Amino acid sequence: MGIRGKKAGRADGPQPLFHPARRLTTMQAKGGVDFDASRVQTEEETMSRHLTIGTIGATLTAVALVLSLSSMAQAVELNPAAVAFQTPDQFKWRDPTDQAATNQVILQGDPNKPGSLYININKFKANRFGNAHHHPNDRFISVIAGAAWRGTGSVVDPAHATRVPKGTFMVDHANKVHWDGTKEETGAYLITGIGPATNIEIPKVAGPWAGGDPSAATIKLPDQIQWKDNGPNKTVTLAGDPEKEGLYVQMLTWKKGNFSRPHFHPNDRYIYVLEGTWWVGTGNKFDPDNLTVPMKAGTYVTHFAKGVHWDGAKADEDATIILIGNGPATNTRVEEAK
Numbered sequence: 001m002g003i004r005g006k007k008a009g010r011a012d013g014p015q016p017l018f019h020p021a022r023r024l025t026t027m028q029a030k031g032g033v034d035f036d037a038s039r040v041q042t043e044e045e046t047m048s049r050h051l052t053i054g055t056i057g058a059t060l061t062a063v064a065l066v067l068s069l070s071s072m073a074q075a076v077e078l079n080p081a082a083v084a085f086q087t088p089d090q091f092k093w094r095d096p097t098d099q100a101a102t103n104q105v106i107l108q109g110d111p112n113k114p115g116s117l118y119i120n121i122n123k124f125k126a127n128r129f130g131n132a133h134h135h136p137n138d139r140f141i142s143v144i145a146g147a148a149w150r151g152t153g154s155v156v157d158p159a160h161a162t163r164v165p166k167g168t169f170m171v172d173h174a175n176k177v178h179w180d181g182t183k184e185e186t187g188a189y190l191i192t193g194i195g196p197a198t199n200i201e202i203p204k205v206a207g208p209w210a211g212g213d214p215s216a217a218t219i220k221l222p223d224q225i226q227w228k229d230n231g232p233n234k235t236v237t238l239a240g241d242p243e244k245e246g247l248y249v250q251m252l253t254w255k256k257g258n259f260s261r262p263h264f265h266p267n268d269r270y271i272y273v274l275e276g277t278w279w280v281g282t283g284n285k286f287d288p289d290n291l292t293v294p295m296k297a298g299t300y301v302t303h304f305a306k307g308v309h310w311d312g313a314k315a316d317e318d319a320t321i322i323l324i325g326n327g328p329a330t331n332t333r334v335e336e337a338k
Contacts, residue, residue, distance in 0.1 A: 124187045132204075136174060143165060144166060152216035155209045178213075192270075259286075259312030263309070264332050266329075268304055271321050273300075279311060
């Protein structure tokens with residue numbers, strides 16, 4: 001495409017082809033005009049520049065929108081007097097390098113202190129078994145990752161162990177000998193109880209295996225857990241009674257698209273997110289779309305006594321949590337903000 005403008009006077013002889021990068025000569029003898037072609041843009045150049053500017057503008061607008069939405073999401077803050085939480089990357093493991101065959105993080109209380117409600121996670125690398133042992137008090141265990149193998153009695157014999165996959169619930173009964181470990185899979189337990197939780201090993205017994213002790217441990221595999229369907233959610237009480245004083249353990253699955261309304265409990269409650277994303281809000285304004293914070297699987301949450309909160313699952317997936325606390329765990333609704 002040529003340059004549009006006033007036609008120049010004709011010079012003698014053939015004319016060189018025009019190139020916009022070349023500087024044209026002065027044609028004074030023929031009445032020509034003196035101009036610099038480097039200062040003239042072709043229509044293609046002009047259009048290209050306009051398109052480039054438009055693309056940059058659109059990109060900047062999109063970036064600004066993303067940053068704005070991100071800022072809005074980050075602006076949602078939970079009332080720290082009602083709810084606190086730790087994501088898995090915030091856990092303080094006993095072995096920060098995670099090289100130990102068995103690693104542990106204490107999430108609540110002190111397992112060595114008498115009368116203390118404690119919660120900890122023990123995770124195991126593959127192909128390890130511990131020695132036979134017992135504890136002075138009952139321990140309540142949820143398998144939260146992988147699969148472990150459990151046995152009872154004084155002889156540790158993996159060939160006679162029971163596989164306990166994620167979702168299994170177990171009770172180690174006080175002063176009863178048991179043992180556990182892993183085979184080709186890794187595993188992890190969420191353990192709770194009332195301290196002290198001393199691990200008392202017994203002298204090793206070579207065998208042969210003479211049978212286990214059915215009274216030493218209770219095991220409920222995932223397909224043996226009997227859920228109660230409540231409509232928007234389903235629940236199961238695994239230990240204790242949440243309506244009475246004392247330690248209780250429950251599991252609760254929020255069906256997608258369902259939430260509780262603003263409420264509080266008389267005592268602290270401790271929650272581990274087992275599967276899905278659990279959404280939590282605080283205060284008496286109920287607005288799941290704009291006032292909730294996502295708690296992804298593996299997050300540990302505390303609901304403080306009398307702190308107003310509400311929670312549930314959004315439309316894309318169910319969310320399953322493990323609930324631990326000291327009863328009673330009554331649910332008291334509050335008047336909602338309009």
